[in-house]
Structures are given as structure tokens and as C-alpha cells.
Amino acid sequence: MTGTSRDIRTANRYRVLRQIIASSPVSRQELATVTGLSLATVATLVGELLELGLLTDVGFEDSDGGRPRGLVAVAPSRGALIGVDIAETYVHVEIFDLTLTVLAQAAVVLKPGAKRPEHVVAHVAAGIASVVEQSGTEPGQVLGAGISMPGQVDRATGSVVYAANWGWHEVPLLSLLAEHISYPLHLDNPLHACTVAELWFGAARGSSDAVVVNLGTGVGAGIAIGGTLHRGATNSAGEWGHTTLVLDGRLCHCGNRGCVEAYAGAPGIMQQLRDISPASPLLHPDDQTATILALASALEGGDPVAAQVIRETARYLGAAVADLIQLLNPEVIVLSSWVAAALGTPLLDGVRTAVAARTPARPFAAAEIVLSPISSDPVSLGAATFALEGALAAARQNTRRAVRR
Amino acid sequence: MTGTSRDIRTANRYRVLRQIIASSPVSRQELATVTGLSLATVATLVGELLELGLLTDVGFEDSDGGRPRGLVAVAPSRGALIGVDIAETYVHVEIFDLTLTVLAQAAVVLKPGAKRPEHVVAHVAAGIASVVEQSGTEPGQVLGAGISMPGQVDRATGSVVYAANWGWHEVPLLSLLAEHISYPLHLDNPLHACTVAELWFGAARGSSDAVVVNLGTGVGAGIAIGGTLHRGATNSAGEWGHTTLVLDGRLCHCGNRGCVEAYAGAPGIMQQLRDISPASPLLHPDDQTATILALASALEGGDPVAAQVIRETARYLGAAVADLIQLLNPEVIVLSSWVAAALGTPLLDGVRTAVAARTPARPFAAAEIVLSPISSDPVSLGAATFALEGALAAARQNTRRAVRR
Numbered sequence: 016m017t018g019t020s021r022d023i024r025t026a027n028r029y030r031v032l033r034q035i036i037a038s039s040p041v042s043r044q045e046l047a048t049v050t051g052l053s054l055a056t057v058a059t060l061v062g063e064l065l066e067l068g069l070l071t072d073v074g075f076e077d078s079d080g081g082r083p084r085g086l087v088a089v090a091p092s093r094g095a096l097i098g099v100d101i102a103e104t105y106v107h108v109e110i111f112d113l114t115l116t117v118l119a120q121a122a123v124v125l126k127p128g129a130k131r132p133e134h135v136v137a138h139v140a141a142g143i144a145s146v147v148e149q150s151g152t153e154p155g156q157v158l159g160a161g162i163s164m165p166g167q168v169d170r171a172t173g174s175v176v177y178a179a180n181w182g183w184h185e186v187p188l189l190s191l192l193a194e195h196i197s198y199p200l201h202l203d204n205p206l207h208a209c210t211v212a213e214l215w216f217g218a219a220r221g222s223s224d225a226v227v228v229n230l231g232t233g234v235g236a237g238i239a240i241g242g243t244l245h246r247g248a249t250n251s252a253g254e255w256g257h258t259t260l261v262l263d264g265r266l267c268h269c270g271n272r273g274c275v276e277a278y279a280g281a282p283g284i285m286q287q288l289r290d291i292s293p294a295s296p297l298l299h300p301d302d303q304t305a306t307i308l309a310l311a312s313a314l315e316g317g318d319p320v321a322a323q324v325i326r327e328t329a330r331y332l333g334a335a336v337a338d339l340i341q342l343l344n345p346e347v348i349v350l351s352s353w354v355a356a357a358l359g360t361p362l363l364d365g366v367r368t369a370v371a372a373r374t375p376a377r378p379f380a381a382a383e384i385v386l387s388p389i390s391s392d393p394v395s396l397g398a399a400t401f402a403l404e405g406a407l408a409a410a411r412q413n414t415r416r417a418v419r420r
Numbered sequence: 421m422t423g424t425s426r427d428i429r430t431a432n433r434y435r436v437l438r439q440i441i442a443s444s445p446v447s448r449q450e451l452a453t454v455t456g457l458s459l460a461t462v463a464t465l466v467g468e469l470l471e472l473g474l475l476t477d478v479g480f481e482d483s484d485g486g487r488p489r490g491l492v493a494v495a496p497s498r499g500a501l502i503g504v505d506i507a508e509t510y511v512h513v514e515i516f517d518l519t520l521t522v523l524a525q526a527a528v529v530l531k532p533g534a535k536r537p538e539h540v541v542a543h544v545a546a547g548i549a550s551v552v553e554q555s556g557t558e559p560g561q562v563l564g565a566g567i568s569m570p571g572q573v574d575r576a577t578g579s580v581v582y583a584a585n586w587g588w589h590e591v592p593l594l595s596l597l598a599e600h601i602s603y604p605l606h607l608d609n610p611l612h613a614c615t616v617a618e619l620w621f622g623a624a625r626g627s628s629d630a631v632v633v634n635l636g637t638g639v640g641a642g643i644a645i646g647g648t649l650h651r652g653a654t655n656s657a658g659e660w661g662h663t664t665l666v667l668d669g670r671l672c673h674c675g676n677r678g679c680v681e682a683y684a685g686a687p688g689i690m691q692q693l694r695d696i697s698p699a700s701p702l703l704h705p706d707d708q709t710a711t712i713l714a715l716a717s718a719l720e721g722g723d724p725v726a727a728q729v730i731r732e733t734a735r736y737l738g739a740a741v742a743d744l745i746q747l748l749n750p751e752v753i754v755l756s757s758w759v760a761a762a763l764g765t766p767l768l769d770g771v772r773t774a775v776a777a778r779t780p781a782r783p784f785a786a787a788e789i790v791l792s793p794i795s796s797d798p799v800s801l802g803a804a805t806f807a808l809e810g811a812l813a814a815a816r817q818n819t820r821r822a823v824r825r
Contacts, residue, residue, distance in 0.1 A: 245748070247749020259739045262669070262739055338663035341660065378652070378653070
């Protein structure tokens, strides 16, 4: 509870910067109007951002005969942000300017054996060094790096509490990274990273309440309430993949039965294909990606088996998305990650139909269901956004210290 | 989005008043410390509350040699609040002082035929007149009345969009009531009322993220995020009763299959009893209340059939509560309403066991699962709290108008 009013100030700061990124150059008066904050609050926040070098003054605009209004804009080259997407099979690193435009990227495929923390840390450190050099960024300009790591992560300590895929328990990831990297580091999970990416730059921008449904090998549902990521008491909000859709149903790899993930994740979709057509040539038994891509291209060719798999998947996924609408009554549901991108409109249409059949008219009408419009990797984009948020928080702490002195 | 910063100010106001109700008399300095708000913000909000007559100055406290600090306290008799709980079979009206202590109450049983809007409105108006008179409250002292009505309700227009039980469509309930009652009126649903009651006066007080699980004939899950009720885009957040627990499972009265309510509501629990022991003397086929109370007293006597019904119910309910923890990662889950009160500790223990089996250790440890500590009707208490919130909002608008003049 004590964190709440600090959270409110933080949310205000993000709201202002998001708006500046969206509509640079812009006056403080316009920011106040659009965000609903007072002009004094906006002026304070813009002052912090100017001091941090994130913004520059770029002149004045006429205000219908009144005093000319000062305009501010994002100063893209006054700092750089790094986003790191650690996944089961790869490490992906990107460096961004302050408008979150990609300047350079690096990717490493992780060998099946190389999953000890020191291996992963070495790859991340090398990737970061590579993008800083490729982009010609002065190290002093890097405001921070956001690290996305699948599993239960503790943001406060920067450690991985548990990562099922790699059997990591209590790995102090940021401390290990800090031996190689001197930038401020920020840890969170990919679900939260994708949600923040949609809030700042994607389909949830301008929405108060949104859910980002991540469809990959695993599935999750990042929740935004009041325009802010909802993290929960231990940073694990959004673990929708292991909520129950069919009590006593299909065995899930988590050990429970009937989880949403067992039907809507890539392995679940493969199971639908196996159930419908066990000998289908679309099935690549050891390759999820190949199977999903084969389904996607068969769908385009009008293949009836692929269509049936998508109908059945949409039936499961639609029931689970309907649950999110009943429970959270959001303004937008974004289907994100590689499975959603691959299966695209046919899956979206099927989900919409299934949701419509299960949801009262009013909350259904209020909830737009869309595919993610973010074309780059939303995880590294979101991770870089965490670094931006971290830089803002640090700037504010410095300002406070200066005021106290 | 434009409402967000107004929402933040509103949340601050509630936070301050909640704290004053909890720890009257109290200094502005202590309020600032406890709420995390600035002293200036607290002073402004306390000023509003003083002006409204909700608070009085009650002297000074010593501050370790510093300047004595002014103390404020709730002025219980400076205003009254009315809470109305309209249910399927009754109308329950209570009048409260400003500490939300009940001064008087009135209850009317609705006859099966008398469910037309004008009948219900007449009963509500009579109940309100009765409690005002019984309590000896001057009509001018009534700050407002909160009305809780089951169904989809539109707070902005004060109308009932749809009430399934009575077949009401688009009934302008507050307009009809305003022909009889001159107090400010505020409409919401019982799920939201119970949640606000727990936030202000019950097990969710002081929590940031909480879920109030309502177990009655219907079931729902009121959600609080950041210490504030989450209403959603069309005020229907929390419709957990019609989320899917068993896809293609038991038929629910809503027309879908496998809804949580079909297993965890009173009729669902009766079905568990029927499945286990079709000829059980505990079963009162046409009386949910009698059946649940018979189960409760049989449990106390160690009856094995009753124990099995509770185990099976806890298995369903536990899976559904585990879903809430996975998705929202709250600090507290409150089991509320008459079924939870009747089945009490045996149900609570069963739910805890079932949840533990399905939830990762960390979010499970973070989520306290408790029975509601509110001994009075939480719906009318919550409805009266809406009236208090409404009075605060009105006071603020008046203050603003005064400033503009």
C-alpha cells in the first residue's frame, strides 16, 4: 500500500513521456489537456525529462494571440536504451534511440547444452558490447539495459527465482551481468515486456484497461489496468497459461491438467492437429515452429484439416479469452507473439466468433480483439522500455536528492 | 484514458478518508506518512472533508518538542448515508453515520409476483423513509443513498441495462427512484458493493491488490487493484461466475457449459450433494438456503456425506481460486456472502488445500485466503460507501466551482 502513491506519480510520468513520443514536438499545455494532468504537474515532469536529456526545447508555437507556447520534443540521439530478450533457444539484443527506434541488433543461438548461467551471461554481455559498437554509441550515452528472462523473476533483487526450462533456482542474474556490464540493469519477464511494449507503442496505447495475450510455446496474459502494467504481489500476474480451462483435462507440462496452455500453446495446437489427422503431412513431430508455419501456409491454400485445427484451437482460445473479458472487462485484447503472428487473421476471426458466443453483448462490444501491430521483437522493445522507465525513476531520485541538499 | 488522473485523485481521497475512519483522531502528518501522499495533498483533502462536515478539528497532539500538530476526527453525526441492497427476494435498507455504523434498518420480502420496476421502487422508497425516520435523522443530513442491484448496471445513467432474474431491460432505476427520493443516488451491483466494503472496512483494508470471491446463489470475484475497485470498461469486471472451469461441462443457467458458478454457487453445491447421495436427508430440493444450512450443521456433526460434498466443492472452487491467483497475483482473497459464511472454516480449509496443490509456491504464499470478517450485510455497507464516495466527489466539484468563481 505504501508504494501506491509513488506508483501513481510513476504512472503520470510514463503517461507524459508516452504522449511526447507519440506527438513530438508538443507544448506543455497540450500535454496537460491530453493526459488530464495539471499544467504544474506536466511542467515538473517535462523539467525532469529535459534535465535527463531525454527532451529538448525546440521553439515556440502561436497560441491564438496568447503568449507563445514552448515546444518540447524527444531528443533521439541524447541517449540509448538496450533491450535483451533471453529465450529458451536464443539471446536477442537490440539497441534503441530515445524514440525506441532500433539502431542495431545481435542474436545468438543457444546450444542445447549451454544453459548454465555463466554461458547465458557471457552471451548477453557479448551481445550488448556488439550492439553498442555497431551503433557507434558512446558507452556514456547508454541509459540502461532491460533484460527479459522467462520464469519467475524478482525485480527488486534482480534474481531469477525459478526458470523451469533451465532448472535455474535463485540465480542472481543481474549481479552476474554486472561483472561484465556497467549500465543500469532492469530485470523482468517476457510477458510483462510484451505488455509494456503494447502499452507504449502498440495496440494498447491510449487504453486504460488492456490484456496482451501471448501465444507462443507457452501462453500468458499481460494485464494493464489504468494504463499501467499490473505486476501483482510477487511480479507473477498474468500466468494465464496455467489457469484451468478443462478441469481434469489434458496433461500440461506443469503437472496439472486442463491448463489453457495445453490447448492454446504451440504444443497444444500440434495436439489438435494430431487428434484430427494423426498422419498429416503438416505435422513435424519434433518441430513446433515448422508445424505452426505449415498450418499457416496450408490455411492460405484452403486446406480443410488446417481449417479444422484452427476452428478447434479458436474454440479453446475463444473460451479462455471470453473468461478474460468476463473477469477484467478490458477495452482491448491484443493477440501477440509468434503463434498469433503466424496464424494471423484466420485465428483472430475464429477467436472473435468463439468469444461472441460466450460473452454478454456489452462487455463484448467494449473489448476490441486485435493482432499485435508491433513488427519488431516486442520483448526486446518492452525490455528497453523498462530501461527507459528505470532511467526516469533514477532521474527523479536524483532530482529529489538535489532538492534535499 | 482521460479519466485516469481524475481516478488517481479520487483514489487518494478515499485512501485518506479510509485511514481517518480507521485511526481517528489523527494528524495530517501521520496521514501523509501512512498513505505515502505529500503533506500538501493530505492538507488539501482534509480541508475538503472538513468543509463537507465529514471531519472536525479535535485539538492538538505534542510532536516531541516541535509545533503541536492539529488532530482531525470523523464527525459521525454530521451526516448520514443510506445503503440499499436489492436482491432477488428482498430489499434491505440501512442508514449509517459517517463512521459507517448502522443506525437503523428496514427489510421487505418481495413477493414472487411483485418484480415490476414500480413495485421495487416503491419498496425502496418506503424503506428509505422508514430508516430516516427510525434513526431520527434530519432529511437535510442525508448525504446520499447507494443502491445495489444485481445485473448489468450503468452507473453513469443510473439505469439497469439487463437484470436476468427479473427480465428487466434498460430500466432507468435512479430516475424512477428520484420521483420519490430527493437524496443523491448512486447505482452499482452487489459484487462491486461487497468489494468496496472489504476495501474500506474488511479483510482487504490496507491491501493494494485483492479479490473478493462472492459465494451465494450466483458467484463473482470483485477485483481491487492499487487499493481501488476495478470496474472495467462497462462496469462488468468481476463476472467470474461465468468464466469456464470445465469446458463442455455442466450446463449453467446462463446457457453456457462448465461455468464456475455451476459448481461453486449454491445450486452447484446442491448438485454435488445430489451426485454423491441422491436421497440425502440434507437435500431440500426447492430450498438452497435450507440445503446449505443443513450441510453446514451436518459438517459440524462430522457427517461423512457433508464432508465429501465440501471436499468436492473445494476441489472446484480451489481450482477456480488458483486461477485468480495465477492471473492477478493478489495479496488477499476474501471468501464472502452467505454460502461462505455458512460453510465457513471447513470450506476455507478445503479451498486452501486445493489452491496449494495448483499454485506455484511464491504467489501462493503471497495470497492470504480468508473468510470475510464483516458481520453485517456487506452489500448495504458497500452501497452506503458508494454514497460516501459520491458525496466526496460532489464536495470536490463544489470546491472547484468555488475556486473558479
